[in-house]
Amino acid sequence: MKQSDLIPVINKGFEIHYFSKKNQSPALFKKYNESAEKFSQIESLFQLHRHDVLELLVFLEGECEFFCEGKTYSLKRGDVVVTPPYAVHKANVRNFDTYERIIISVSEHLMDDFLSSSPSMKENIVYQKTQGSHVLHLHSKHFQDIISLVQEITNRKKTGEDHLSFTLHYLLFQALQVIFDPASSKPSLSNKDELDQRFVSILEYIESHLTKPDLSLDTISKYFYLNKYYFSHYFKKNMNLPFYRYVSLKRLSFAVTMIKQNQISIEEIALKCGFPDYSSFYRLFKKEYHLSPKKLQKEYKNLF
Numbered sequence: 001m002k003q004s005d006l007i008p009v010i011n012k013g014f015e016i017h018y019f020s021k022k023n024q025s026p027a028l029f030k031k032y033n034e035s036a037e038k039f040s041q042i043e044s045l046f047q048l049h050r051h052d053v054l055e056l057l058v059f060l061e062g063e064c065e066f067f068c069e070g071k072t073y074s075l076k077r078g079d080v081v082v083t084p085p086y087a088v089h090k091a092n093v094r095n096f097d098t099y100e101r102i103i104i105s106v107s108e109h110l111m112d113d114f115l116s117s118s119p120s121m122k123e124n125i126v127y128q129k130t131q132g133s134h135v136l137h138l139h140s141k142h143f144q145d146i147i148s149l150v151q152e153i154t155n156r157k158k159t160g161e162d163h164l165s166f167t168l169h170y171l172l173f174q175a176l177q178v179i180f181d182p183a184s185s186k187p188s189l190s191n192k193d194e195l196d197q198r199f200v201s202i203l204e205y206i207e208s209h210l211t212k213p214d215l216s217l218d219t220i221s222k223y224f225y226l227n228k229y230y231f232s233h234y235f236k237k238n239m240n241l242p243f244y245r246y247v248s249l250k251r252l253s254f255a256v257t258m259i260k261q262n263q264i265s266i267e268e269i270a271l272k273c274g275f276p277d278y279s280s281f282y283r284l285f286k287k288e289y290h291l292s293p294k295k296l297q298k299e300y301k302n303l304f
Helices: 026-031 036-042 108-117 119-130 140-158 165-180 197-209 217-223 228-239 243-261 266-272 278-289 293-303
Strands: 014-019 053-061 064-068 071-074 079-083 089-093 100-107 135-138 191-193
Touching (some): 064 079, 108 165, 119 165, 135 140, 135 165, 140 165, 197 217, 197 228, 197 243, 243 278, 266 278, 278 293
Antiparallel strands (some): 053 100, 079 135
């Protein structure tokens, strides 16, 4: 089973990244020119991973199937993929020669500021979540508006206007308003497979019980009146990850965020994130990230 990497993105603020063959290092593609599949196995951005930020993928060109929390979407130009913090996701790209997209990563801190300033945006995001899809397909005019706003942000950053954070944040705020406005998009028909309602309920149950140490295969299968062996197979089939690994990854993601905040001891963090004790947390953390929790905390302190 492939690992799901947590990719630390930002502390506060936002980042914008373009991806296309023309703006990537030629050596990178030359090294993995055997096939797109070989490249995607090695490049961490195309393996199962998760972020502690809101991630918006603005799809421009190419052939890409996007997996997020048990659903797979065949993307087309005009799609915006909304990946919430800690969601396990992966982009399967068929041909990197034609693949183009923009990634907008927004920290939880900045997103909270935006939502506190705009009750209507908050309502629109809640509405978007109720639609059960991570993909919005924008009307062509609104999609072009997003590209123009992102381009203006990028140009301003290139000319050294990073210090004008209000202007850059306001431009991003405008882009988010367009993306989440229900009038900007139409229902996405790109779902490759729909999750059944029972599995949606299972994911919601896991999310609400994630930090409770008694969340186990036994307890959740009993709650949904399913044989635990059937449940184990059913979950893996829908999520592409075993149940225990999925829960562990989600808990570790929360732990990484709390370690970065550096407000309570790592031992307390382990318990607050649902691990039965520090030793089991330490073992899983070291296995997943190849360093100890305290070393991560120290390295993050040195960055800021």
